[in-house]
Structures are given as structure tokens and as C-alpha cells.
Amino acid sequence: MKRIWAWGALTFGLLYFFLPLIGMTNFSLKMRRGEYSFDAYARVLADPKFQETFGFSVMMALFTILFGIFLIVPTAYWVRLKMPGLRPYIEFVTLLPLVIPAIVIVFGYIRLYNTSSWLPLTGTTTGTNLLLMFGYATLALPYMYRAVDTGLRTIDVTTLTEAAQSLGAGWITILSRIILPNVLVAVLSGAFLTFAIVIGEFTMAALLNRPAFGPYMQLLGANRAYEPAALAVIAFGITWACMGLIQLVTRFSKHTRAQR
Amino acid sequence: MQSDKTSVPAATVTMPVRTRRTLPLNWLGVLPFAIFVTLFLIMPTMKIVVGAFQTPDGSLTLDNIRGLFTPSIMAAYWISIKISLASAILGCIIGFGVSAAVVLGGLPQWIRGPLLTFSGVASNFAGVPLAFAFLATLGPVGILTVFLKTQLGLDLRLLGFNLLSFWGLTLTYLFFQIPLMVLIITPALDGLKREWREAAEILGASGPQYWRMVAFPILFPSLLGTLALLFANAFGAVATAIALTGSSLNIVPILLFAQIRGDVLGDPHLGYALAFGMIVITGIANTLYIWLRARSERWLK
Amino acid sequence: MAFLDIKNLEKVFGQNRVVKDFNLAIEKGEFISLLGPSGCGKTTVLRMVAGFETSSSGAILIDGKDVVSKRPNQRNIGMVFQAYALFPNLTVAQNVGFGLKVKGIAGSEADNRVAEMLKLIGLPDLGNRYPFQLSGGQQQRVALARALAPKPQVLLLDEPLSALDAKIRVSLREEIRMIQQQLGITTVFVTHDQEEALSISDRIVVMNGGRADQIGTPFDIYNRPSTRFVASFVGTLNLIEAKVIDPAANRISIGDQAITLKEPLGAAKVGDTISLALRPEAGSIVEGANGDTALVGQVMTSNFLGSVIRTRMKVGTAVISFDMFNSPGLTPPSVGETVTLRFTASDLLIIRE
Structure with missing residues (x-):
């Protein structure tokens, strides 16, 4: 009885998720009348705008990840090591982006960093890109910080630091050669998640007028019929790949840890 | 940082000196983070909050807030709240059901791993592509719409269903709300110890009694937390809504988007007020959550 | 009922x-x-x-x-x-x-x-x-x-x-x-x-x-x-292999030292190996203590455990542990010393599978 009910709930859940995926895949293959084809994909992939925006978003994602690592790993480490009392507050701050909508944050950026402000970031292309990257880093903050902090919890930060210090290591060495390698798996998990978020992000890029993948998809969706479905399949593939990579590195780390 | 290191041997002799001397240096370690958060999270938000109470020349006013109380803006807020609440509540219930089925329902263990991975993917598959997926499924020529019409004779349009409506958007949002719930609640369900159930049972409690008196109160804080999170998640979702409906559905994020773009409303300070209203609502949801959680968690450290 | x-x-x-x-x-x-x-x-x-x-x-x-x-x-x-x-x-x-x-x-x-x-x-x-x-x-x-x-x-x-x-x-x-x-x-x-x-x-x-x-x-x-x-799980116990010398007289030998058991050996034949159990607290090396039976062996280790001193000694190929209650006047046996362990023959139990 209980099991029937359980299977029912699971089936409902699976149906809910697979129907749209089947729907979009099916639709993306129907560009040619009367038969299945990859025409929609070919059309999308050949579009120079696609290559341009996709490339832009990938670059943005990589920079965001690098920036996030440089910002968050030392901070999380330092808080764990020296200021554990600060942790609840930091945690609260890192969760704020989940509560304050992205559209509100980017609205603040536009008003705060416009050409007539004290920090006219939106005045130049580089400045706007920088601002967009900061925005992405803010969006990724809850995930990145949590991943790194969880990673740090599994190692004994204090002992490792003291051991390294007693051997004469400085802070840069400790962070780059001791702490980072030990939380690499956590950092990578956070990085892949950041990648998935940045690639599909629409609101910030659209409002800052940057040629990113998200706004491109939206634009295509408004004007074409079959290409959007193909794009959705591609985007889903990217998300899936990112999550798969997270699973992979986590499993890999468990494996090496078990050997130790 | 170097001076901090050299001060350590001396510190072992005189404790008070050490705390006084290294405290500022400790703060230095979190300074980059503090600057980043201040510049790109706190200040932009404050700018909106303050701007909502200012006239264009900087003096204090309540006119912007008053400007929100027009029928069209109130309607936008109302439908946004309804969609967010509906998708959050349904997401909680369905996600709980799926998670409970896997954790407690006696399903084979191997289902767990793939389900959690898949939930991770689905909860992150939001925004523009998600809208496309639903258009291809439940849109006018979507696979399900066509199937129901040709095979079962059910015309969704005649039945009053429209993807660009309250229910359409709610259904679409559920695609990422349910897996998010599954991701968050599965560890909580794992945390229910088998002994609690057995202890309740041997003391004479029935299944429903166990759920009402033990399991549900223990899960309550997590359930609430997830509900608040799902609500905020749906309330701020812009991309899915825009890609799905263009600007045909009058919800707050779309309104604000158009306002920022300068398409609809001329007055930028009304935009501040709109955004401020969004912060207030997600803020209320989360305060409510924190308060209820503190009340229900007296039994935790 | x-x-x-x-x-x-x-x-x-x-x-x-x-x-x-x-x-x-x-x-x-x-x-x-x-x-x-x-x-x-x-x-x-x-x-x-x-x-x-x-x-x-x-x-x-x-x-x-x-x-x-x-x-x-x-x-x-x-x-x-x-x-x-x-x-x-x-x-x-x-x-x-x-x-x-x-x-x-x-x-x-x-x-x-x-x-x-x-x-x-x-x-x-x-x-x-x-x-x-x-x-x-x-x-x-x-x-x-x-x-x-x-x-x-x-x-x-x-x-x-x-x-x-x-x-x-x-x-x-x-x-x-x-x-x-x-x-x-x-x-x-x-x-x-x-x-x-x-x-x-x-x-x-x-x-x-x-x-x-x-x-x-x-x-x-x-x-x-x-x-x-049961013998090995409950309490500490010496399990000793012994050879039957004379089943009718209940005579067995442990490391070439002959002992007469209280319990009848039953159907055992000359040359058979049997298992015997002896609690560590049953024996003593104190002269004249409870002993109608004795085994001579060499001390391998002697551990002070607080209330008792546990000594392991070698008798032929068998290793036997025994406990002595601690008292301030006691001299613990030293390693290598030859000691005589005395106990009552009825403390030696025959373990049948």
C-alpha cells in the first residue's frame, strides 16, 4: 500500500520533469516539415550571434569563477581560522542574494554606477563588463560560499595552518598550497554551479545591455519558432554537464579519500 | 600580515596585548569581502530603499510609495504574490511527496542518487530555456497540447488553459520549485531517526500520531525555510516570465524590467518604489520564516 | 506457565x-x-x-x-x-x-x-x-x-x-x-x-x-x-590443550606435567587431545594456597592492572594466565622466573564441543 503510493508520487514527479524535456526535444527536431531533422540546431550553431554571445558568456563565467575563488576562499578560511564569531553574520550576508531579487540588485547598480556617479562603471564597455561580473559573483555568492565553507569544515584548518606556519610557510603559501588543494573539490563544485548560473543568466545582462547568451536566447525566442527549442536543449545539456561534473569531482574525491 | 606572525611568540607571554594588537589585523582579513559586499550588494539595495523615499532632487517624500497604490500596480503585486505563493506551496507539497516516497516509501535505494542529481539539474534549469521547454510542451502547438487535442479530444484552450496566465506560470515555475524542495528536504527526511518512529510505535502511537506529534514538528522549521526560499525564488524570477509571456502578463518583475528599460513609466523614482516593494515582500516572507523557525526550534541548541 | x-x-x-x-x-x-x-x-x-x-x-x-x-x-x-x-x-x-x-x-x-x-x-x-x-x-x-x-x-x-x-x-x-x-x-x-x-x-x-x-x-x-x-565469551579464560594419559584414572598431561582431573574423561582414549578451561583467578603462586594440583612454568609477562596482577606463564607449549590480588606486601613475579601455579583440580573444566 505504502509502496504503491510512493511509486505514484515518484512517477508524477518524473512525468512532470520529463514531459517538458521531451516536448522541447521533439519540437527542436521538427523544423523540416514532416520529418525529424537537426536543421534547427544547424541554424543556431551557424548563427554568428550565437557564437558571439555564447563566447561572451563563457568568458564572463570563467572570470566570475576566478574572481569568486580569489574573494571567497581566503575569506571563508580567515573566518574559520580567526573569526569564528563572525560566521553567522557572514552566512546571513551570503544568503541575501537568495532573498533580494537579481532585478533589484542590478537596478541598484545602474543607478549607483552610472556615468554621472562617483564610480562611473557603466560609462565604458570594460567597466560594464566588470560590473556584470561583480553582479554574477553576487548571484553565485550563496552557492560558492556554502560550497567552500562546507569544504573547509571537513579539514582541520587550524592544525593545518599551524603545521604550515611551524614549517615556515607564509599566508600566500598556506592558502595556495595547503588550503586551496584541500578544498579543491568544494571549489570546483561551486565553480560548475556558477558556470551554469552565469551561462543562462538573463536579467542582469539584459539590463546592463551586454551581448550575453541569456538575452540572445530571449531575443531568438521572441522571433523564431524552432530555434528556441534547440537552444533550450543545448542549455539543458550545459546545465546537465555542469551538474554531472560536480558529481564526478565529488565521487573522485571520495575515492581518493578512502584510499588514504 | 607579516607583523601578525611575529607577534605570536610575544602573545603567549601576555594575552591582553595580543588581543588588542591583532584584532584590527584580523578584520583586515575579511576586508576585501566586506568591501565587495558593501559595494555590490548592500549599497545598491540601500540606494533603492532610500530612493523610494526621495524626490528626484533628493528631498524626503512618500509620493513614490503612494504611487504604488494604483490599481494596475496593486494588481501586478497581487498576481505576483499569488503565483509565488501557489508555486511555493505546491512545490513544497509535491517535492515533499517525491522526497518522502524515496526516503520513507520503501523504494529501491538506487533511485536516490539519480533523483538528487536530476533535481540539481532541474532546479538550475530556469530562466529563458525553461520557458521554451514549456512553450514546446504546453504552448498552442506544444506536444502535450496537440496530443490531448488529437488523441483524447481535450482542447486545453477551450478548457480555459493558457500558458501565459496565472496557472501557466505557476506550472512552469514548479519545474524548478519541486526539485529545489527535493534537494533541501531530502537531508531533513534522512535526519528522522528510525528509533523515533519505533519509540513512538512501541509507546502505542499510530502512524498518523507519530507524524503529527513527532515527525512533522521536527521537520517544520525546514519546511518553513524552504517555503520562504521558494517564495523569494519565484517572486524574483524575471527571465522565465519575460521569455514566456513577453510583457503580456502584468507581474511585478516584468513591470520593473520595463520600467528600468524606460519603456513604460517615466518616473525613475516610481521604479525605486516598485523595487522597494519587492524587497519588502521577500523581506516579510523571510522575517516570518525566521520568527516561526525560532518559535518552533526551541528544542534545538 | x-x-x-x-x-x-x-x-x-x-x-x-x-x-x-x-x-x-x-x-x-x-x-x-x-x-x-x-x-x-x-x-x-x-x-x-x-x-x-x-x-x-x-x-x-x-x-x-x-x-x-x-x-x-x-x-x-x-x-x-x-x-x-x-x-x-x-x-x-x-x-x-x-x-x-x-x-x-x-x-x-x-x-x-x-x-x-x-x-x-x-x-x-x-x-x-x-x-x-x-x-x-x-x-x-x-x-x-x-x-x-x-x-x-x-x-x-x-x-x-x-x-x-x-x-x-x-x-x-x-x-x-x-x-x-x-x-x-x-x-x-x-x-x-x-x-x-x-x-x-x-x-x-x-x-x-x-x-x-x-x-x-x-x-x-x-x-x-x-x-x-560460552567459556571463552564470558569472563577471561585459559583454554589449555592437554593429552590423555590414562582415561580410567582421569590422568592427563599439560606440557609433560601429569595432572589428575576431578571430572571423568568419559570415552577419551590414550593419546587423545582434550580442551581444558581454567579461570585466571582460580590459581595462585602463593605457597600453600588452595592447591592440591600444581603446574610449573616460566613467567613470560606480568602486568599490573590495579586491583590484580595478571601474569602469563609458559607450560610446555601452553600459555596460562593467572591473576593475583594486589597487596602492598606482594612481590610481583619477574619475567623469566620459574613459578609454581597451584589450584584445585575441580577448577579445571573439560570443554566438550
Whole structure:
């Protein structure tokens, strides 16, 4: 009885998720009348705008990840090591982006960093890109910080630091050669998640007028019929790949840890 | 940082000196983070909050807030709240059901791993592509719409269903709300110890009694937390809504988007007020959550 | 007739018979321990009595009625778990009152019963605390009070002490025994700790590989183990290989030293090898002490354990440990020294498989 009910709930859940995926895949293959084809994909992939925006978003994602690592790993480490009392507050701050909508944050950026402000970031292309990257880093903050902090919890930060210090290591060495390698798996998990978020992000890029993948998809969706479905399949593939990579590195780390 | 290191041997002799001397240096370690958060999270938000109470020349006013109380803006807020609440509540219930089925329902263990991975993917598959997926499924020529019409004779349009409506958007949002719930609640369900159930049972409690008196109160804080999170998640979702409906559905994020773009409303300070209203609502949801959680968690450290 | 009667109980998990033909008759008010190593089936027996596992065959009768078909919440049994299993969201008083509440007992009757139980376990003022505010020992007492509050017919204790510190373990086990005797409640206690079982039980069931190897009083189990397993599991024991010299005269030899046993050797033939058991506390190297029998050997090690000194000596190929009570005037044997171990011949038990 209980099991029937359980299977029912699971089936409902699976149906809910697979129907749209089947729907979009099916639709993306129907560009040619009367038969299945990859025409929609070919059309999308050949579009120079696609290559341009996709490339832009990938670059943005990589920079965001690098920036996030440089910002968050030392901070999380330092808080764990020296200021554990600060942790609840930091945690609260890192969760704020989940509560304050992205559209509100980017609205603040536009008003705060416009050409007539004290920090006219939106005045130049580089400045706007920088601002967009900061925005992405803010969006990724809850995930990145949590991943790194969880990673740090599994190692004994204090002992490792003291051991390294007693051997004469400085802070840069400790962070780059001791702490980072030990939380690499956590950092990578956070990085892949950041990648998935940045690639599909629409609101910030659209409002800052940057040629990113998200706004491109939206634009295509408004004007074409079959290409959007193909794009959705591609985007889903990217998300899936990112999550798969997270699973992979986590499993890999468990494996090496078990050997130790 | 170097001076901090050299001060350590001396510190072992005189404790008070050490705390006084290294405290500022400790703060230095979190300074980059503090600057980043201040510049790109706190200040932009404050700018909106303050701007909502200012006239264009900087003096204090309540006119912007008053400007929100027009029928069209109130309607936008109302439908946004309804969609967010509906998708959050349904997401909680369905996600709980799926998670409970896997954790407690006696399903084979191997289902767990793939389900959690898949939930991770689905909860992150939001925004523009998600809208496309639903258009291809439940849109006018979507696979399900066509199937129901040709095979079962059910015309969704005649039945009053429209993807660009309250229910359409709610259904679409559920695609990422349910897996998010599954991701968050599965560890909580794992945390229910088998002994609690057995202890309740041997003391004479029935299944429903166990759920009402033990399991549900223990899960309550997590359930609430997830509900608040799902609500905020749906309330701020812009991309899915825009890609799905263009600007045909009058919800707050779309309104604000158009306002920022300068398409609809001329007055930028009304935009501040709109955004401020969004912060207030997600803020209320989360305060409510924190308060209820503190009340229900007296039994935790 | 026995109050709790377990007859021909069997449990099969797939290919595994984890409980085999288990029979046990417990009198009303008796305190029975199921003792054995992990995986011996003792917990499975307990969980079948509780109703959390269904038996593959056999009967469990409480007060003459078969309970096998009843669900756990209909059996009127109290149980204490290893990991306390207090409900974290309820106060101590609410935990203790849980069983009464689900039975529909409320008001002053329930309040009085809860207060009575809290007094019984010696924590009358902690009713409003939450479990996380209590120590492990206090939590386990509350768990005991919770199990006893609905006046169960049988109390089951599933390794209730193994999560606790050594000192609290001893004091709590004494308290459990006192409360059990005061209430006269029929109790089954599962443990892997032989000292625990010996100290508080009326009778002990030593389990091995899903079977009851021996059922008897602590005194019997310790002094007259019926199998090699029981002998080695309960207490410390020397197992010594010996050669039969003369079966008619009960003569055997250990490392070429001949000894006459009290027990008849039975069907053994000359040259056969038999196993003998000797408790470390049975012998002494003090001149003239309890000895009609002696073995000469060389000291290998000598460890000071506080109240006793445990010495290992070599007799031929056999290694024999023996304990001496500590006293300030004692000179512990030194390594390499040749000593004579004296004991009574009846302390040497023949272990038959």
C-alpha cells in the first residue's frame, strides 16, 4: 500500500520533469516539415550571434569563477581560522542574494554606477563588463560560499595552518598550497554551479545591455519558432554537464579519500 | 600580515596585548569581502530603499510609495504574490511527496542518487530555456497540447488553459520549485531517526500520531525555510516570465524590467518604489520564516 | 506457565538464518539478559518480541496470548533504545507522557503518572527541559521513564548503556536493576558486555550464531560454561590443550606435567587431545594456597592492572594466565622466573564441543 503510493508520487514527479524535456526535444527536431531533422540546431550553431554571445558568456563565467575563488576562499578560511564569531553574520550576508531579487540588485547598480556617479562603471564597455561580473559573483555568492565553507569544515584548518606556519610557510603559501588543494573539490563544485548560473543568466545582462547568451536566447525566442527549442536543449545539456561534473569531482574525491 | 606572525611568540607571554594588537589585523582579513559586499550588494539595495523615499532632487517624500497604490500596480503585486505563493506551496507539497516516497516509501535505494542529481539539474534549469521547454510542451502547438487535442479530444484552450496566465506560470515555475524542495528536504527526511518512529510505535502511537506529534514538528522549521526560499525564488524570477509571456502578463518583475528599460513609466523614482516593494515582500516572507523557525526550534541548541 | 514464552522462534533474511530455533521461557518479574557478540541474533530476537521484525516462524506468548500477529503499538511493551531516541521536539515531561497521551490518558492522571516516573528515575525537577539540555545518562533515564509510564507488561532494553561513559554505565545499570525489582516488571536486556549481564541478571542467555548456547544464572554461566564459546565469551579464560594419559584414572598431561582431573574423561582414549578451561583467578603462586594440583612454568609477562596482577606463564607449549590480588606486601613475579601455579583440580573444566 505504502509502496504503491510512493511509486505514484515518484512517477508524477518524473512525468512532470520529463514531459517538458521531451516536448522541447521533439519540437527542436521538427523544423523540416514532416520529418525529424537537426536543421534547427544547424541554424543556431551557424548563427554568428550565437557564437558571439555564447563566447561572451563563457568568458564572463570563467572570470566570475576566478574572481569568486580569489574573494571567497581566503575569506571563508580567515573566518574559520580567526573569526569564528563572525560566521553567522557572514552566512546571513551570503544568503541575501537568495532573498533580494537579481532585478533589484542590478537596478541598484545602474543607478549607483552610472556615468554621472562617483564610480562611473557603466560609462565604458570594460567597466560594464566588470560590473556584470561583480553582479554574477553576487548571484553565485550563496552557492560558492556554502560550497567552500562546507569544504573547509571537513579539514582541520587550524592544525593545518599551524603545521604550515611551524614549517615556515607564509599566508600566500598556506592558502595556495595547503588550503586551496584541500578544498579543491568544494571549489570546483561551486565553480560548475556558477558556470551554469552565469551561462543562462538573463536579467542582469539584459539590463546592463551586454551581448550575453541569456538575452540572445530571449531575443531568438521572441522571433523564431524552432530555434528556441534547440537552444533550450543545448542549455539543458550545459546545465546537465555542469551538474554531472560536480558529481564526478565529488565521487573522485571520495575515492581518493578512502584510499588514504 | 607579516607583523601578525611575529607577534605570536610575544602573545603567549601576555594575552591582553595580543588581543588588542591583532584584532584590527584580523578584520583586515575579511576586508576585501566586506568591501565587495558593501559595494555590490548592500549599497545598491540601500540606494533603492532610500530612493523610494526621495524626490528626484533628493528631498524626503512618500509620493513614490503612494504611487504604488494604483490599481494596475496593486494588481501586478497581487498576481505576483499569488503565483509565488501557489508555486511555493505546491512545490513544497509535491517535492515533499517525491522526497518522502524515496526516503520513507520503501523504494529501491538506487533511485536516490539519480533523483538528487536530476533535481540539481532541474532546479538550475530556469530562466529563458525553461520557458521554451514549456512553450514546446504546453504552448498552442506544444506536444502535450496537440496530443490531448488529437488523441483524447481535450482542447486545453477551450478548457480555459493558457500558458501565459496565472496557472501557466505557476506550472512552469514548479519545474524548478519541486526539485529545489527535493534537494533541501531530502537531508531533513534522512535526519528522522528510525528509533523515533519505533519509540513512538512501541509507546502505542499510530502512524498518523507519530507524524503529527513527532515527525512533522521536527521537520517544520525546514519546511518553513524552504517555503520562504521558494517564495523569494519565484517572486524574483524575471527571465522565465519575460521569455514566456513577453510583457503580456502584468507581474511585478516584468513591470520593473520595463520600467528600468524606460519603456513604460517615466518616473525613475516610481521604479525605486516598485523595487522597494519587492524587497519588502521577500523581506516579510523571510522575517516570518525566521520568527516561526525560532518559535518552533526551541528544542534545538 | 511462563509470562513471556518464546517458542521455536526463527528469523531468515534471504539466505541467512539469523535466529535459529530459539526457545526461552521468562517468569513474571524476571530480569533476563541476552548476551553475545554483535551479529549473534540477540537484537533480532528483541526486535521480534517488540514487533519491529516479523518472525519467520515460531510463537511469542505474553501472558498466554500469542502476539506475533499484533503490531508494535498493540503489544503493550516498553522499550529503551541504545541511542536514547528521545523525541527532540518534546520536553522531558512530554516525552515521558507520550505513551499516556496516545492512549488518551490526560489531565491530572497523566500528570501524576509523569511526576511519579520522573521521581522514580531521580530527575523530578527536569520535566521542562528539552532532551538536548540533558547529559547522556539523564537522557537514558528519561527514556526508561518514558518506556515505563504506560505500565507495559514487558520491558525491553536494547543495549541501553553502550553509548554512555564507563562510570555512568555502572551506576545506571544498578539503578535500572533497582527500578526493575521495585516494579517487578518482566525485563529482557540485550548486551554484548558480559560484566553488565553478570551483574544485573536473574538469568543469562548466551547467544552464538543465532542460537541460545546456554541459559542459566550468572553463577552457572560463569562457573559451569557448557560450551567452549560460552567459556571463552564470558569472563577471561585459559583454554589449555592437554593429552590423555590414562582415561580410567582421569590422568592427563599439560606440557609433560601429569595432572589428575576431578571430572571423568568419559570415552577419551590414550593419546587423545582434550580442551581444558581454567579461570585466571582460580590459581595462585602463593605457597600453600588452595592447591592440591600444581603446574610449573616460566613467567613470560606480568602486568599490573590495579586491583590484580595478571601474569602469563609458559607450560610446555601452553600459555596460562593467572591473576593475583594486589597487596602492598606482594612481590610481583619477574619475567623469566620459574613459578609454581597451584589450584584445585575441580577448577579445571573439560570443554566438550
